[in-house]
Amino acid sequence: xxxxxxxxxxxxxxxxxxxxxxxxxxxxxxxxxxxxxxxxxxxxxxxxxxxxxxxxxxxxxxxxxxxxxxxxxxxxxxxxxxxxxxxxxxxxxxxxxxxxxxxxxxxxxxxxxxxxxxxxxxxxxxxxxxxxxxxxxxxxxxxxxxxxxxxxxxxxxxxxxxxxxxxxxxxxxxxxxxxxxxxxxxxxxxxxxxxxxxxxxxxxxxxxxxxxxxxxxxxxxxxxxxxxxxxxxxxxxxxxxxxxxxxxxxxxxxxxxxxxxxxxxxxxxxxxxxxxxxxxxxxxxxxxxxxxxxxxxxxxxxxxxxxxxxxxxxxxxxxxxxxxxxxxxxxxxxxxxxxxxxxxxxxxxxxxxxxxx
Amino acid sequence: xxxxxxxxxxxxxxxxxxxxxxxxxxxxxxxxxxxxxxxxxxxxxxxxxxxxxxxxxxxxxxxxxxxxxxxxxxxxxxxxxxxxxxxxxxxxxxxxxxxxxxxxxxxxxxxxxxxxxxxxxxxxxxxxxxxxxxxxxxxxxxxxxxxxxxxxxxxxxxxxxxxxxxxxxxxxxxxxxxxxxxxxxxxxxxxxxxxxxxxxxxxxxxxxxxxxxxxxxxxxxxxxxxxxxxxxxxxxxxxxxxxxxxxxxxxxxxxxxxxxxxxxxxxxxxxxxxxxxxxxxxxxxxxxxxxxxxxxxxxxxxxxxxxxxxxxxxxxxxxxxxxxxxxxxxxxxxxxxxxxxxxxxxxxxxxxxxxx
Numbered sequence: 001x002x003x004x005x006x007x008x009x010x011x012x013x014x015x016x017x018x019x020x021x022x023x024x025x026x027x028x029x030x031x032x033x034x035x036x037x038x039x040x041x042x043x044x045x046x047x048x049x050x051x052x053x054x055x056x057x058x059x060x061x062x063x064x065x066x067x068x069x070x071x072x073x074x075x076x077x078x079x080x081x082x083x084x085x086x087x088x089x090x091x092x093x094x095x096x097x098x099x100x101x102x103x104x105x106x107x108x109x110x111x112x113x114x115x116x117x118x119x120x121x122x123x124x125x126x127x128x129x130x131x132x133x134x135x136x137x138x139x140x141x142x143x144x145x146x147x148x149x150x151x152x153x154x155x156x157x158x159x160x161x162x163x164x165x166x167x168x169x170x171x172x173x174x175x176x177x178x179x180x181x182x183x184x185x186x187x188x189x190x191x192x193x194x195x196x197x198x199x200x201x202x203x204x205x206x207x208x209x210x211x212x213x214x215x216x217x218x219x220x221x222x223x224x225x226x227x228x229x230x231x232x233x234x235x236x237x238x239x240x241x242x243x244x245x246x247x248x249x250x251x252x253x254x255x256x257x258x259x260x261x262x263x264x265x266x267x268x269x270x271x272x273x274x275x276x277x278x279x280x281x282x283x284x285x286x287x288x289x290x291x292x293x294x295x296x297x298x299x300x301x302x303x304x305x306x307x308x309x310x311x312x313x314x315x316x317x318x319x320x321x322x323x324x325x326x327x328x329x330x331x332x333x334x335x336x337x338x339x340x341x342x343x344x345x346x347x348x349x350x351x352x353x354x355x356x357x
Numbered sequence: 358x359x360x361x362x363x364x365x366x367x368x369x370x371x372x373x374x375x376x377x378x379x380x381x382x383x384x385x386x387x388x389x390x391x392x393x394x395x396x397x398x399x400x401x402x403x404x405x406x407x408x409x410x411x412x413x414x415x416x417x418x419x420x421x422x423x424x425x426x427x428x429x430x431x432x433x434x435x436x437x438x439x440x441x442x443x444x445x446x447x448x449x450x451x452x453x454x455x456x457x458x459x460x461x462x463x464x465x466x467x468x469x470x471x472x473x474x475x476x477x478x479x480x481x482x483x484x485x486x487x488x489x490x491x492x493x494x495x496x497x498x499x500x501x502x503x504x505x506x507x508x509x510x511x512x513x514x515x516x517x518x519x520x521x522x523x524x525x526x527x528x529x530x531x532x533x534x535x536x537x538x539x540x541x542x543x544x545x546x547x548x549x550x551x552x553x554x555x556x557x558x559x560x561x562x563x564x565x566x567x568x569x570x571x572x573x574x575x576x577x578x579x580x581x582x583x584x585x586x587x588x589x590x591x592x593x594x595x596x597x598x599x600x601x602x603x604x605x606x607x608x609x610x611x612x613x614x615x616x617x618x619x620x621x622x623x624x625x626x627x628x629x630x631x632x633x634x635x636x637x638x639x640x641x642x643x644x645x646x647x648x649x650x651x652x653x654x655x656x657x658x659x660x661x662x663x664x665x666x667x668x669x670x671x672x673x674x675x676x677x678x679x680x681x682x683x684x685x686x687x688x689x690x691x692x693x694x695x696x697x698x699x700x701x702x703x704x705x706x707x708x709x710x711x712x713x
Contacts, residue, residue, distance in 0.1 A: 004515070005444070005445055005447075005485075005514070005515050005516040006515040006516070006519070006546070006547055009485060009515070009516045009519045009520065010519060039445070039482075040444075040445030040446060040447035040448070041445035041480045041481050041482050041484070041485055041516065042481070042482055044446070045447075243446070274474065293453075293454075296473050
């Protein structure tokens with residue numbers, strides 16, 4: 001159950017309503033009602049996401065006294081494809097996992113022609129309960145996943161580590177290394193191979209990334225991970241805004257990422273696309289990265305746009321192909337080079353048009 | 358199972374009773390009035406379907422809120438009014454460009470188009486506790502300073518109604534201060550049973566604050582307003598083309614591809630034609646009462662519907678020249694439509710369909 005501005009302002013007490021419904025026998029045994037406080041005037045959509053993820057812990061997680069050889073993964077505000085990829089990496093390492101929330105197989109399910117009230121994918125209630133008996137939690141994204149991981153630690157003493165989203169080479173390294181240490185396993189060759197492929201793409205294509213100025217609008221967890229990735233391949237994320245009031249600490253960590261860039265960087269948290277547009281009008285960039293709403297700025301200023309983040313209304317693919325992990329990183333690199341090189345071809349004169357580039 | 362077998366097995370009566378049987382008794386009683394077989398009786402009596410009542414809890418409804426009807430449907434497609442959502446960011450965000458309304462700002466000399474922006478006061482819990490009027494004033498001032506619009510509309514959301522912000526007094530104050538038309542709508546989301554209440558509020562607001570404020574009579578022999586056409590995916594552009602070809606002058610559209618000037622002198626037209634009756638009939642009724650402007654219902658869905666509606670407009674004016682021109686346009690346009698129909702008809706013939 002999610003609350004709205006309306007129910008929060010009139011002061012509905014949801015736990016009390018739920019408890020009364022339970023006492024009155026209106027909730028049959030084996031059925032559950034969980035809730036999160038999600039008025040639009042507190043924080044942003046990331047706040048609501050985070051609150052509901054925490055509610056999964058608050059309402060379900062329970063410790064059976066043992067520590068199962070299972071690791072909880074809290075993948076943050078990610079695409080179903082990314083959740084699948086995160087799980088695949090863990091399973092390549094031979095680790096059993098419980099992932100929540102899990103939209104894979106739910107938001108990217110197949111069209112079968114048969115009606116099914118509940119899709120195949122997603123986390124189950126028994127799994128959410130067992131999450132309290134796991135040996136550890138890896139939470140990805142401080143804002144979206146942090147509160148749930150800490151709540152699980154406090155409630156069931158499941159040790160948690162809160163990382164950035166596993167984006168880019170370094171971001172994925174951190175994730176893989178954390179899994180390795182937490183589960184006491186080795187990194188399989190198959191994963192090392194994927195990593196090597198990503199290193200190959202970065203070094204092959206580096207000349208196209210180097211010194212390119214990028215403007216990003218996005219949710220805080222994505223913004224931070226993406227900025228780190230871009231800086232690591234020598235791109236310059238010069239303008240960054242997020243609509244989410246993510247706090248001074250977040251802004252400081254974002255500034256830390258870009259402090260050595262040989263270019264002035266403008267950051268506004270919370271800031272909006274209108275401001276971003278003004279910055280771009282004063283000094284344009286080579287690439288825009290963000291959700292579908294950026295396409296108006298892209299069109300106005302004739303700057304190529306890479307759709308990334310939430311929401312993407314007007315393109316498919318994001319729910320099927322990941323941008324996290326090594327494989328996802330390669331895809332993101334592919335998308336960046338495609339976008340930049342398409343523009344280069346478009347703008348080329350007959351004289352400097354090249355076949356090989 | 359073939360389509361024929363399915364239709365044989367599922368008579369309308371059987372479908373209704375099966376649908377109703379699924380509900381608990383109390384819900385079923387309410388729901389039964391809302392699922393009606395469209396069978397015209399012997400005395401030409403059409404069965405009445407229940408509507409305009411609250412959604413029964415537990416049933417999945419596809420309804421909008423009052424704010425959605427007012428800001429989203431009726432005022433949303435107007436390009437040169439800065440529409441400010443007074444409320445938390447969610448309301449403004451979800452009504453931002455999501456209705457596919459197109460508009461052609463090149464038709465206005467000033468080229469104003471604010472539809473691609475999302476104007477919101479972005480209320481935080483601080484405003485919920487201490488009131489949001491101050492922030493609204495700031496927002497109006499900022500919008501004016503940045504864009505110098507001709508008009509600003511302010512839309513109230515649920516929490517605004519609950520905490521008691523008076524959007525109308527803020528609008529009056531800022532109108533006085535800035536010297537442009539600024540008006541508010543008390544379209545708090547919880548009002549009414551669906552977005553329909555918002556249509557009514559929008560109609561009343563536009564009629565009170567805008568319609569009739571400019572008496573310039575435009576040139577043209579047969580002047581009409583097109584009501585209840587929202588230029589979804591560019592529909593209004595096609596109608597504008599046809600009207601022009603027929604020699605019919607379009608004074609204003611409520612509100613696809615519309616401007617605030619169009620609303621302001623809408624009362625100088627000779628006839629109102631209504632497409633979406635649900636959302637805009639109030640304006641037509643009020644214009645009839647105040648300005649003696651009659652209205653007729655039209656329908657431009659399908660080529661046949663369009664031809665019928667054009668003939669209806671011509672018949673209203675009763676002018677032979679117009680009638681001849683309309684007939685000539687229909688005769689000129691129809692062959693292309695008939696050709697397209699002939700191509701696709703074999704694939705569709707005898708297919709049964711379900712409309713939602």
